[in-house]
Amino acid sequence: MILVLGATGTIGRRVAAQLEAGGHAMRVASRHTPTPFDWTDDSTWRPALEAVGGLFLMAPDGQDVDPELVGQAVRSGVRRIVLLSSGGIEVMGDQRLLAAERTVRESGAQWTIVRPSWFDQNFDEGFLREGVLAGRITVPVGELRQPFVDAGDIAAVVVAALTRDGHVGESYEVTGPRALSFGDAATIIGRAARREVRFDGSPEGYLAAMTGAGMPEEQAKAAIEAFAALRDQGDAQPTDVVRRVTGRAPKPFETYVSEAAERGAWAG
Numbered sequence: 261m262i263l264v265l266g267a268t269g270t271i272g273r274r275v276a277a278q279l280e281a282g283g284h285a286m287r288v289a290s291r292h293t294p295t296p297f298d299w300t301d302d303s304t305w306r307p308a309l310e311a312v313g314g315l316f317l318m319a320p321d322g323q324d325v326d327p328e329l330v331g332q333a334v335r336s337g338v339r340r341i342v343l344l345s346s347g348g349i350e351v352m353g354d355q356r357l358l359a360a361e362r363t364v365r366e367s368g369a370q371w372t373i374v375r376p377s378w379f380d381q382n383f384d385e386g387f388l389r390e391g392v393l394a395g396r397i398t399v400p401v402g403e404l405r406q407p408f409v410d411a412g413d414i415a416a417v418v419v420a421a422l423t424r425d426g427h428v429g430e431s432y433e434v435t436g437p438r439a440l441s442f443g444d445a446a447t448i449i450g451r452a453a454r455r456e457v458r459f460d461g462s463p464e465g466y467l468a469a470m471t472g473a474g475m476p477e478e479q480a481k482a483a484i485e486a487f488a489a490l491r492d493q494g495d496a497q498p499t500d501v502v503r504r505v506t507g508r509a510p511k512p513f514e515t516y517v518s519e520a521a522e523r524g525a526w527a528g
């Protein structure tokens with residue numbers, strides 16, 4: 261039995277769907293599933309972990325991966341853990357995910373760490389959706405190019421690591437096939453969605469947008485600093501992880517965009 265955390269979220273939902281399609285026994289868990297799981301309520305942990313041997317481990321932004329939960333999982337019979345981490349966490353100083361990786365490495369279970377680049381789905385399901393609809397996205401990274409990756413491809417790497425041999429002890433940098441700037445991404449989306457989408461990569465634009473949306477100035481400035489460190493590192497290159505692990509080529513950003521536009525993701 262595999263326990264899928266964050267099972268209503270961008271990656272967990274796709275991990276659960278792919279496990280189900282492959283006929284694997286699994287249990288989905290979040291605060292809103294039949295077996296509820298809440299990071300902030302440890303009385304929910306034991307029922308969720310009952311009879312579980314494999315774990316897709318993720319915590320939403322702002323939530324630590326509690327080592328107590330990982331310890332409890334291993335003591336109750338979890339032998340394999342696949343952690344959703346992120347690329348760029350050293351340079352961005354993401355202490356939350358660096359700690360999560362350490363916890364998993366030291367857990368005693370067989371582990372795989374999945375470090376994706378920026379999700380394509382940020383633009384239609386995630387934090388950039390509102391900006392796309394408003395015609396202006398703001399990320400303070402200038403013309404930096406990143407190999408945006410499809411959430412379905414990330415889930416496929418997770419599922420392979422959970423269900424097949426050969427992935428234990430690996431840290432996988434999961435990327436799409438091509439590095440694009442946010443400006444490129446905005447242009448591609450604007451064309452497919454038939455709406456104007458401009459990109460502002462300046463720190464000033466980001467600060468104004470975030471504080472205008474209610475983010476405390478200090479938090480916005482800390483984010484700008486982390487983004488600046490990423491920008492200073494320079495363009496990230498695509499890897500061959502999706503093809504190597506799943507046997508299929510990663511989905512091009514343009515395909516993600518045309519599928520989302522066809523579904524009406526940015527209509528209205």
Ligand SMILES: NC(=O)c1ccc[n+]([C@@H]2O[C@H](COP(=O)([O-])OP(=O)(O)OC[C@H]3O[C@@H](n4cnc5c(N)ncnc54)[C@H](OP(=O)(O)O)[C@@H]3O)[C@@H](O)[C@H]2O)c1
Pocket residue numbers: 265266267268269270271272289290291292293297298299300318319320321323344345346347375376377378379382386
């Ligand atoms: N966005 C990116 O480009 C990117 C790139 C690399 C890595 N990442 C990493 O990916 C992770 C986010 O993954 P995602 O986008 O799939 O998540 P998501 O779509 O934001 O979903 C969050 C999930 O966590 C659940 N959740 C929220 N609060 C919870 C709580 N207190 N206890 C238990 N479950 C809770 C939510 O379900 P309920 O509301 O039903 O509880 C939901 O299933 C983050 O760690 C982020 O750093 C993101």
